Amino acid sequence: MALANTESTVASDNATPEARVVLRKRSRPGETLFQSFLFICGAISILTTAGIIYVLGHESLLFFRSPDVSLLEFFTGTKWQPAILEFGILPLFNATLMTSAIALAVALPMGLSAAIYLSEYATLRTRGVLKPILEVLAGIPTVVYGYFALSFMTPLLRTLFGANTVEIYNTASAGLVMGILILPLVTSMSEDALSAVPRSLREAAYALGATKLETAVKVVVPAALSGITAAFIIAASRAVGETMIVAVAAGAGPNFTFNPFRAAETMTGHIVRISGGDLSYDSIDYNSIFAIGSMLFLMTLTLNLISNRVVRRFREVYE
Amino acid sequence: MIPARFNPQTPRRHRTGGVWSTLFLGAIIIAIVALGALLTNIMDESFGLVAIESRIDPATLERDGTLLEALDKEQLIQILTEHISAGLLRRLENDQAFEERDRGNVYALVLERVVEPEIVKTWSLTDSLLNRDAIKAEALAKYPQATLEFHAWINPAFMQMSQSSKPEFAGVRTAILGSLWTIAITIIVAFPTGVGAAIYLEEYASDTLVNRVIQTNINNLAGVPSILYGMLGLTIFVRGLEPFTSGALLGAVDTTTANGRTVLSAGLTLALLVLPLLIINAQEAIKAVPGSLREASYGLGATRWQTIWHHVLPNAMPGILTGTILAISRAIGETAPLVVVGASAFVALDPSGPFSKFTTLPIQIYQWTTRPQDQYRNLAAAAILVLLVLLLSLNAAAVLLRNRYSRKL
Known part of the structure; x- marks a missing residue:
């Protein structure tokens, strides 16, 4: 709130728009771009984990759903x-x-x-x-x-x-x-x-x-x-x-x-x-x-x- | 004199202490002995006497009293035409015209096609040095045709020749090139991503749930067995992204493979594998940059990215590079995930790009180790020497880098 007040007073004090000082945070598209890129780099590790879990889960599911396999036999069979x-x-x-x-x-x-x-x-x-x-x-x-x-x-x-x-x-x-x-x-x-x-x-x-x-x-x-x-x-x-x-x-x-x-x-x-x-x-x-x-x-x-x-x-x- | 009852235990306690301190040291000594045994074992198999039987005795190929090794290219070609069939000659001519081949190449052909040396028995280095006479007697009795000579399994020809079905002519060139291609792709993918992730976690991430999950996840990924990365690579890169990893999408299919089991798939798989390690190492390096540097930069009005790019990264770079080299040397030695991704059992052609079939040095070692014949055991030992020298020089580079740039900030 303090920031907004300062801005309005500064703006009213100066009549010419050129001299108007804006104290709002400037938008920097470059900065945001870099930050998003870096976030994606970090998120790749999440994707890796998700990938491992998906790959293992999906193919194992196919395996266990096969009529030749029973869960009980899988965990207790000795062959x-x-x-x-x-x-x-x-x-x-x-x-x-x-x-x-x-x-x-x-x-x-x-x-x-x-x-x-x-x-x-x-x-x-x-x-x-x-x-x-x-x-x-x-x-x-x-x-x-x-x-x-x-x-x-x-x-x-x-x-x-x-x-x-x-x-x-x-x-x-x-x-x-x-x-x-x-x-x-x-x-x-x-x-x-x-x-x-x-x-x-x-x-x-x-x-x-x-x-x-x-x-x-x-x-x-x-x-x-x-x-x-x-x-x-x-x-x-x-x-x-x-x-x-x-x-x-x-x-x-x-x-x-x-x-x-x-x-x-x-x-x-x-x-x-x-x-x-x-x-x-x-x-x-x-x-x-x-x-x-x-x-x-x-x-x-x-x-x-x-x-x-x-x-x-x-x-x-x-x- | 102090009465005995005041210190009845002390000498015994000190004796126990002495015994245990020896035991503690003993554990380290056993580890060092194991390392010594490993290195000796490899050296022992890399050099030694061999008995060689040749189809044609090189002595009979002498021309005008000049030894075979000293003959010039024309004479060697002449020998070749005399001893091999016209069909084979045409095929060799087709592979590469004889005018274009140099003398060394023709000499190798004469050896491979005419002399056809075959190593019938090998001895280890210690045997060769200690029981030379016994070996001579044995060789004479069992292999009367054979000549006995000292053979270094690791030699210039071994480095330059590609895989062959005959152990006498097998080399590691294809495997080394395969390793280099794979690692190049790994570095290109993993380095920017890993450093990026480390910067994000150290410089940007506030303590939110998402960021905590990312950090925990990276730590857990570092503990996942490497073979599971292989299964991930097999499903995602080899099968799922086959049009991309086989090069079909870019119209660059290597005619010899035309499936996803390529250098690119291997490199990407290894990149995922080293990523957690690389991120953790880079994070340590970035953490070590003092906060005052950042404050000073902000104080001068720099933006966050300017601060990172101009101040944090240059100061963290030596640490990041050291960590990267260590992560890369781990990738170079990885075998299991690449076997799963589908390294080819036998590649005689050099890889020509990211879409070629691949084999790498550790895979070559694995395949030679699992063959029953002694000759392949020796080849494996020689290849291990090459791999260890490569890793040692990388690690030395990392240490040098660390010492050179480690200054107190």
């Missing part, structure tokens, strides 16, 4: 053989769980240990040397890890446990190498959480006579627990969605087994193998990989949402 119209996701799901569990068994304890060392023990110089090495590990493409699993880890396991027990393609080898892949992620996220704990807490622990280990494990880690938990959950989500290592090293062909030394195809591995071959659109095989994709999407999304929630709910804020 996945599209050729004879057997669609039970359990063998794929089970293989995904096994590779992920092995990977997490490697990555979580080691990643957290490395993070504690870097944040609590390492001098500035050691940190400067060690961190870049872990970053290199994180920057290696996953297909290279796949190669590593097949040409190093598998022969190693076969020498250790005997070539008769360990098949050429096996979930153990893929899982172990995947653990190495995820380790830098766990380390860097946990380390960020540990470094965010204020110095005063450590000083207080030392003043009470705690050793360095006791300070780290009983004071710093609990204080950073929300961040560390989030790191663990994100790591699980990465493991579930990891593709190339399992596609190369875990085996081609769904197999319902709990033996980590046997070949078993994971959900991601199956999608890659099927879509890498000649696939006719709108066949039931084609739609089935979208159904698997939907499951994958739901699993990773749930994990990511939980991780966000954990950070928000349990974060301790220090001044």
Whole structure:
């Protein structure tokens, strides 16, 4: 209102229209244009999400509506053989769980240990040397890890446990190498959480006579627990969605087994193998990989949402 | 002397502390050892002894005591005419006239068509260095015809040759060109969009519902498995926008493909994939520009866009570029989404534009890795070396950029 008043008084004071000063915000079409363009750039991310949900939902719906598929069989069947119209996701799901569990068994304890060392023990110089090495590990493409699993880890396991027990393609080898892949992620996220704990807490622990280990494990880690938990959950989500290592090293062909030394195809591995071959659109095989994709999407999304929630709910804020 | 009951625990507690600190360090050391094993493994397979059997011994092709390698172009053509059928000769002439070919090209033809070397057995580098005599004996016993020589799987010819059905003549040129084309499209699409979105979120967006949704959504997209982007690309770009991505709409159909499984589809898919990462990195860079700079600019009467264009962006640019390079190096290594989008299993022709069939370096590595023969294992290792060198130089560029322009504002 103040603005409008000023304008009217200014206008009445000056008789000539040339000298009239308008204090209203000038319309700048250029500015608006740029702003709208930038908004569209931001909105593209929404379109991407909508696209993923639409694509997965639409094709999965076609799959589940097919007379050859029943929902119950999909979730409880132990055979996945599209050729004879057997669609039970359990063998794929089970293989995904096994590779992920092995990977997490490697990555979580080691990643957290490395993070504690870097944040609590390492001098500035050691940190400067060690961190870049872990970053290199994180920057290696996953297909290279796949190669590593097949040409190093598998022969190693076969020498250790005997070539008769360990098949050429096996979930153990893929899982172990995947653990190495995820380790830098766990380390860097946990380390960020540990470094965010204020110095005063450590000083207080030392003043009470705690050793360095006791300070780290009983004071710093609990204080950073929300961040560390989030790191663990994100790591699980990465493991579930990891593709190339399992596609190369875990085996081609769904197999319902709990033996980590046997070949078993994971959900991601199956999608890659099927879509890498000649696939006719709108066949039931084609739609089935979208159904698997939907499951994958739901699993990773749930994990990511939980991780966000954990950070928000349990974060301790220090001044 | 202090009575024992005052500090009964201390030595034990310190011992435990020492043990655990070693364990913590051990975790890092294991990670470093794993990295070392990975690199050694790749080097081990990239070089080594090979046993080569040739259909025709190169020694018998000598002319007037000159070795085959030293013959001039005319003599090589003569050898070619003597040893291959007239039909094949005509076909080669049709591909490219012999007058136009240079000596190196004709020499390669003589090797491929006349000498036909075949690698029958390969050994790893460590084996080749440590058990040379045993290998010699084995080669002599099993492959009496073969010559044993040291072979670097990564060599100039490997970089220049395209895909071939014979491992001896397979190279990564098509794959490298495919990667470059794909990445070029990814950068052209993702860089302006990503920076634009980051500017919007940092400089314009007020705390409304829509903007909060956009921000949360970007963070969540960064956690979606890459293979799902492949399925998105397959449905939207390859199938849905086929007239556009195959080039039909622009009248630029590549006769070899004529469907949507093109460089363009791959580049667009990767662009969507790196976009969240790029936006988050660019946001960090823009956030780091101090507010005083903006206030000063507004104070002088600049508009919002003028402030962004002349002050915020130039100061954030080093950070934005570093983030972009990191996002791009992630895209270069991506394999799974491209397999789903439909990288071709066998491309011998160089990609000529956005509407060509494509293969990329990681896809080539994947295909060679999954073949059972040892020779392909070696090829995969050599291709991995090429990929790692490429990524390492990109990352080095990012670090240099960061150090060069990181000044305190």
